Amino acid sequence: MDLDFILAKGPIFLAAAQLTVTVAFFGILLSAVVGLLCAVVKFYRWPVAHRLVSAYIELARNTPLMVQLFFLYFGLPRLGFIWEGQTCAILGLTFLGGGYMAEAFRGGLSAVGKDQVEAGLSIGLNRFQLLRYVIVPQALAVSLPAISATTIFLMKETSVFSIVALPDLMYVAKDLLKEGHSSETNTLLVASYLAVILPISLIFAWLERRLRFAGFGS
Amino acid sequence: MLSGQVVLKIKDLVKNYDQRAVLKGLTLTVSQGEVLVVIGPSGCGKSTLLRCLNGLEPVNGGQIIFEGQYLTDPQTNWSRIRQRVGMVFQNYELFPHLTALENILLGPIKVQNKSREEALAKAEYWLNRVDLWDRRHSFPRQLSGGQKQRVAIVRALAMDPEIMLFDEVTASLDPEMVREVLDVITNLAQEGLTMLIVTHEMAFARAVADRIIFLDDGGIVEDSTPDVFFQNPATERARRFLNIFHYDDIHKPNGSLNLAKNNL
Ligand SMILES: Nc1ncnc2c1ncn2[C@@H]1O[C@H](COP(=O)(O)OP(=O)(O)OP(=O)(O)O)[C@@H](O)[C@H]1O
Ligand SMILES: [Mg+2]
Numbered sequence: 001m002d003l004d005f006i007l008a009k010g011p012i013f014l015a016a017a018q019l020t021v022t023v024a025f026f027g028i029l030l031s032a033v034v035g036l037l038c039a040v041v042k043f044y045r046w047p048v049a050h051r052l053v054s055a056y057i058e059l060a061r062n063t064p065l066m067v068q069l070f071f072l073y074f075g076l077p078r079l080g081f082i083w084e085g086q087t088c089a090i091l092g093l094t095f096l097g098g099g100y101m102a103e104a105f106r107g108g109l110s111a112v113g114k115d116q117v118e119a120g121l122s123i124g125l126n127r128f129q130l131l132r133y134v135i136v137p138q139a140l141a142v143s144l145p146a147i148s149a150t151t152i153f154l155m156k157e158t159s160v161f162s163i164v165a166l167p168d169l170m171y172v173a174k175d176l177l178k179e180g181h182s183s184e185t186n187t188l189l190v191a192s193y194l195a196v197i198l199p200i201s202l203i204f205a206w207l208e209r210r211l212r213f214a215g216f217g218s
Numbered sequence: 219m220l221s222g223q224v225v226l227k228i229k230d231l232v233k234n235y236d237q238r239a240v241l242k243g244l245t246l247t248v249s250q251g252e253v254l255v256v257i258g259p260s261g262c263g264k265s266t267l268l269r270c271l272n273g274l275e276p277v278n279g280g281q282i283i284f285e286g287q288y289l290t291d292p293q294t295n296w297s298r299i300r301q302r303v304g305m306v307f308q309n310y311e312l313f314p315h316l317t318a319l320e321n322i323l324l325g326p327i328k329v330q331n332k333s334r335e336e337a338l339a340k341a342e343y344w345l346n347r348v349d350l351w352d353r354r355h356s357f358p359r360q361l362s363g364g365q366k367q368r369v370a371i372v373r374a375l376a377m378d379p380e381i382m383l384f385d386e387v388t389a390s391l392d393p394e395m396v397r398e399v400l401d402v403i404t405n406l407a408q409e410g411l412t413m414l415i416v417t418h419e420m421a422f423a424r425a426v427a428d429r430i431i432f433l434d435d436g437g438i439v440e441d442s443t444p445d446v447f448f449q450n451p452a453t454e455r456a457r458r459f460l461n462i463f464h465y466d467d468i469h470k471p472n473g474s475l476n477l478a479k480n481n482l
Binding site: 122124137138 | 273296329
């Protein structure tokens with residue numbers, strides 16, 4: 001193992017990790033927003049929107065991220081939309097993640113009983129307040145394991161971004177591999193992903209433990 | 219008390235579930251300060267009646283007039299009405315992710331836009347009255363059934379309702395906890411709060427009611443004072459219904475019925 005090489009190339013990986021984290025952060029955050037909105041639409045079964053949302057979820061979950069990114073990056077510009085690589089990556093991740101997050105939230109929402117809804121209505125809460133103060137907090141607790149799994153899945157999916165020419169971890173590694181030093185490069189790559197993903201896993205595990213102590217929802 | 223002004227008027231109320239009539243033209247008037255206990259066999263529509271009154275069930279016919287306002291009007295702003303009609307459920311339905319105090323403050327602060335101080339003062343008053351101020355920071359799962367139900371009653375009272383609806387609020391409780399909840403309700407009755415109470419606790423019904431409403435087959439079969447109803451019911455159906463409880467009385471020497479009767 002060539003330590004000098006690892007030390008020399010470390011900063012490149014650090015920069016790449018930063019990019020991966022940035023894209024993942026915004027992509028996953030937007031996924032959660034999109035997913036929650038979709039799940040709520042399905043929860044209330046709003047007539048037309050509910051079908052559109054179902055179609056979107058199926059599309060997002062049943063096509064590979066790579067295909068979605070190709071469409072965004074190479075397909076849409078022909079129709080006049082020009083995406084910068086990073087925007088494209090965030091949108092692609094959001095499109096994919098929204099579908100998975102919707103399913104994650106849906107499980108939690110459906111676990112909130114009709115009686116809880118009626119109790120909330122009985123003190124005069126309107127629909128929005130009911131969601132905000134009664135339904136979503138309880139649903140979150142139930143959905144947390146699924147949200148956590150989806151988050152980590154999406155973090156890993158970011159490795160596909162190198163195809164939209166984004167210098168993320170995977171892209172940098174592929175670049176370096178051309179120069180040899182494969183074991184060092186691979187070590188750096190694995191270490192970088194671990195460094196990014198492991199803390200997130202741990203945070204979720206801690207959150208889940210805390211909620212289990214709180215002992216509601218399930 | 220009985221001559222108070224009319225709070226609630228129900229006229230020819232009809233409620234169907236999938237074509238099947240559950241309430242078949244029910245008429246009832248409730249005056250300020252009256253305590254009505256609604257009893258009747260399982261499935262006769264007691265819960266349905268209460269749920270129609272705060273809009274949890276849409277009605278299919280007739281009128282509900284609350285403080286001069288037609289609740290059967292499709293334009294009814296239910297959020298407004300529900301602030302004035304308190305409801306307590308059989309299974310408490312406290313919000314499990316909130317402490318007892320947060321459960322109580324949610325409505326006053328978020329729905330009625332009261333200041334936290336004002337809401338807190340009221341919550342403190344009521345929690346003290348039901349002996350639970352010390353437990354205000356407990357989550358529902360940390361409370362016994364009786365404690366949860368007392369918190370649920372306070373949650374409804376914190377909105378300053380003009381009428382309270384109780385739907386078998388002791389039915390899920392262990393016998394030794396029934397008493398503490400019934401005491402709270404009895405107390406409220408003595409203060410002149412208008413209430414509609416559905417219960418199977420006959421001794422309690424007799425003690426707390428101004429009027430007993432005996433419901434069967436979607437309509438009111440008897441509407442009389444507790445003394446008349448329990449000693450000398452007018453209909454055969456009521457007599458048969460009451461006999462079920464005599465059996466209970468004889469065969470459950472330590473049951474909640476006797477407990478409540480002896481102490482009330
Ligand atoms: N959501 C519903 N859909 C269809 N039928 C219903 C529904 N809710 C109640 N019913 C039926 O309506 C009738 C009246 O029900 P309700 O719950 O009002 O009775 P109840 O008098 O409260 O009985 P219990 O003493 O068992 O609580 C019952 O036959 C019940 O099966
Ligand atoms: Mg009932």
